[in-house]
Amino acid sequence: MKKIVSVLLLLVLALSCTLVSCEKEEDINAKSEGVLTYAQYCDAALDSDVVIEGYVQGKQIYNTQYGNTSLYIQDGDGAYFVYRLACTQAEYDKIKVGGKVKISGTKSEWGGEVEIVDATCEVLTGEYIAKATDATAAFGNKDNLIKYQNQLVALKGLKVVASTKKDDTTEYAFLYNWDGSGEKGSDLYFNVSDGTTTYQFCVETDLCGKDTDVYKAVEALKVGATIDLEGFLFWYEGNPNPHVTKVTAK
Amino acid sequence: MKKIISLLLLLLLAFSALSLTSCHGRHALDPFTLPERFDTEKPIEITFWAKNDTNISQVNVYKKAIEDFSAIYPNITVNMKLYTDYGKIYNDVITNIATDTTPNVCITYPDHIATYMLGENIVVPLGDIMNDEKYGLGGSEVKFDAVTRDEIVPSFLNECIVNEDYYALPFMRSTEACYINKDFVNSLGYDTIPEVITWDFIFEVSEKAVSLGKKTVKNEKGEDVEVFVANEQEVLLPFIYKSTDNMMIQMLKQKGADYSNENGDILIFNEETEDILFSIAEKVDKKAFSTFKISGYPANFLNSGQCIFAIDSTAGATWMGSEAPLIDIPEERLLSFETVVRPVPQFDTENPQMISQGPSMCIFNKADNQEVLASWLFMQFLLTDGVQISYSQTEGYVPVTTRAQSSDVYRDYLSRSGEDNDLYYNVKLEATNLLLDNIDNTFVTPVFSNSASLRNAAGQMIEEVTKNRRRNKTVDEKFMDNLYREMNSLYKLNIVRTGYQDDLGKLPSGAVTLIIILCAVWCATVTYFVWLYLKKRKQCKTKP
CATH class of the missing domain: 1.20.5 (Single alpha-helices involved in coiled-coils or other helix-helix interfaces)
Structure with a gap:
């Protein structure tokens, strides 16, 4: 009897192992019916209705004044920015970083940033946290860099270039607000260069507030420092303006 | 024994009655009364929530004002908190009213003050204080050369009346202006731009630009791209409006149509409004019109030759034009052209009407009347010539006092238009002169507890119509009915708000x-x- 029980247990064990190994790895590019692939989304005209599915990689704070948030979403092929998604606090809480969502809205462009506006969101089952894609090689060429628009990218070995304020000759490693008109708690702006090309980067406080590691790391930067960065490749008026999420000074 | 028990119970009852009436919610402050004298020995700390247009020059003016004021009143410490958005200040004030942590002095709009006043004794009424002999405007005990009541431009001061009393003082005034790419207009066959332009003129020129159509050219990489004939660029948005709430309000005013009244009645949902919206829909169909919320900053399109008419505040003049001191686009996109400044378009050029806007200041009530008096003194200091003139020079603002406006320093400033592209930037000075020349043609809308919401709805209706037509959605009578209903519901325009009960949680x-x-x-x-x-x-x- 003991032998039979042992054999049965072994069989159950083997079967469960098989079931576990058979479970498919999530296909992060799989789309439900009627949902656009990333390529189809790119081809969609501005001001047209779009439906996309992807995994939330970042979410801005919940704006209690207007009842909305903005999302950075990604699948295996590309990324999407959802601007001011109207939602309640409870709906916002259900949107998790890494979680899968279905977004229905209108494709739009504002100041060069392609985004989805007037959107609604449905939380789906599924999880995927993207690794930052190394886009350092594309840094000097905007035409190449824009292919990573809205994606979580890594940019390595870049230098902090001085920022200045009006009527002030002091060289700053970063500014509170784009022209230095802010104070602690304002968005941080700093210039980053590969030696040839310089862009302004931003710590968007609606994404990473003043108590986050990245905010403090940027406040501690020195002009000339070599840094590695990660962030969402936001675009503004013809130039990249990454929303930085991680900075490592070397 | 019975007597003792009765006494104890009565005491308990009295205690509980007191507790019930005083424990929950914010304790209403007593109305502010002006103290006999200001105590210059007592250390007083006040907070000042200051709004700037993301403009460091304005921040520097505030800092200098605080420094100079502290030199006169060393016992008063002013702590400044910077904002770049009126909406954020409004939101923070509302939140802080519930926790008794309002600032002492705040830059704000009268529309917003009307909502702050839903709480009891929250905002200090200024009617009596400003007339006080000792500490009123230009009072004998004020330790600096303060302006008198008569020296504040009367129409600007009257804009600060809420519920029949003054609850604010004006700080700066601006209006809207139409910034025009003159070269572009000329290239379309219009040799002159009228001094006062009409809506018809703007749309005629805009439609003409689009009607020239597109052509295919090779780009830098040798690829075929479609560009507009009018500007040889892939993008052409001939007419962009920054604040569509102002657009609707001014159009209604110019047509003599209803918007709201002093009783707080919402009158905007009428046929004239509908006509305006249908006409805007038609212009959107012709690709002649867009908005800031939909497309981006008017200045950026103007400066890159993608826009002919950009309407924005005169307080945005330093961003307008190819020689503007503040530029927000990459250098390679900047186009060289002549910028002219005109009042906002009109329906009746003989009777131009334009909105008066700009920051005002209010003070919040506190338990310590010395603290409130200190706030009032600081607010008066912000009206002195040094602050008024310096701040107005940072943008196309106009000082709110006749004393500053007529001072030699300010007259000299106005006379030097175009001497450089910084302090004397000609577009900024033209925008400033536009308001100075039209003060009698300005108007404001009635202020009441829901007036801020009504303003939002006014702009939102234009945004909705524009968006929907861009997306080829039908805009018809049924759409308008739904839009009116949605606006009513979204902005709670048919609900009379009476207090903060809803917000206590x-x-x-x-x-x-x-x-x-x-x-x-x-x-x-x-x-x-x-x-x-x-x-x-x-x-x-x-x-x-």
Whole structure:
């Protein structure tokens, strides 16, 4: 009897192992019916209705004044920015970083940033946290860099270039607000260069507030420092303006 | 023994009654009364919530003002908190009213003040204070050369009346202006731009630009791209409006149509509004019109040759034009052209009407009247020439005092238009002169508790129509009916708000427990007295 029980247990064990190994790895590019692939989304005209599915990689704070948030979403092929998604606090809480969502809205462009506006969101089952894609090689060429628009990218070995304020000759490693008109708690702006090309980067406080590691790391930067960065490749008026999420000074 | 128990219960009852009336919610402050004298020895700390247009020059003016004021009143420390968005200030004030942590002095709009005033004694009325002989405007005990009431431009001061009293003072004034790429207009066959332009003119020129169509050219990489014939660029948005709420308000005013009235009646949902919206829909169909919210900053499109008419505040003039001191686009996109400044388009050029806008200041009530007086003194200091002139020079603002406007320093500033592209930037000075020349043609909308919401709805209707037509959605009578209903509901325009009850949220569990205990005590007390009464009655009945 003991032998039979042992054999049965072994069989159950083997079967469960098989079931576990058979479970498919999530296909992060799989789309439900009627949902656009990333390529189809790119081809969609501005001001047209779009439906996309992807995994939330970042979410801005919940704006209690207007009842909305903005999302950075990604699948295996590309990324999407959802601007001011109207939602309640409870709906916002259900949107998790890494979680899968279905977004229905209108494709739009504002100041060069392609985004989805007037959107609604449905939380789906599924999880995927993207690794930052190394886009350092594309840094000097905007035409190449824009292919990573809205994606979580890594940019390595870049230098902090001085920022200045009006009527002030002091060289700053970063500014509170784009022209230095802010104070602690304002968005941080700093210039980053590969030696040839310089862009302004931003710590968007609606994404990473003043108590986050990245905010403090940027406040501690020195002009000339070599840094590695990660962030969402936001675009503004013809130039990249990454929303930085991680900075490592070397 | 019975007497002792009764006494104890009565004490408990009195205590509980007091607790119930005073524990929950913010304690209403007493109305502010001006102290006999200001105590210059007592250290006083005040907070100042200051709005700037993301403009460091404005921040520097505030900092200098605080420094200069502190030199005159060393016992007063002014802590400044910077904002770049009126909406954020409004939101923070509302939040802080509930926790008794409002600032002392705040840059704000009268529309917003009307909402702050829904709370009791929150905002200090200024009618009496400003007339006080000692500490009023230009009062004998004020330790600097303060402006008198007569020296504030009367129409600007009157804009600060809410519920028949002054609850603010004006800080700066601006209006809207139409910034025009003159070269572009000329290239379309229009040799002159009228001094006062009409809506018809703007749309005619805009439609003409689009009607020239597109052509295919090779780009830098040798690829075929479609560009507009009018500007040889892939993008052409001939007419962009920054603040569509102002657009609707001014169009209605110019047409003599209803918007709201002094009683707080919402009158915007009328046929004239509908006509305006249908006409805008038609212009959107012709690709002649867009908005800031939909497309981006008007200045950026103007400066890159993608826009002919950009309407924005005169306080945005330093961003307008190819020589503007503030530029927000990459250098390679900047186009060289001549910029001219005109008032906002009109329906009747003989009777131009334009909105008066710009920051005002209010002070919040506090338990310590010395603190409030210190706030009032600081607010007066912000009206002195040094602050008024320096701040107005940072943008196309106009000082709110006749004293500053007529000063030699300011007259000299105005006379030097175009001497450089910084302080004397000609577009900024033209925008400033536009308002100075048209002060009598400005107007404001009635202020009441829902006026800020109504303003939002006014702009949102234009945004919705524009968006929907861009997306090829139908804009018809049915759409308008739905739009009116949505705006009514979204902005709660048909609901009379009377207080902050809705915003207090759930009671904390401690408070709930306390209330339950107090209710129990009340019940026990009443039961005890009823029992005593019945017992006494029984005793009376049983006695011979």
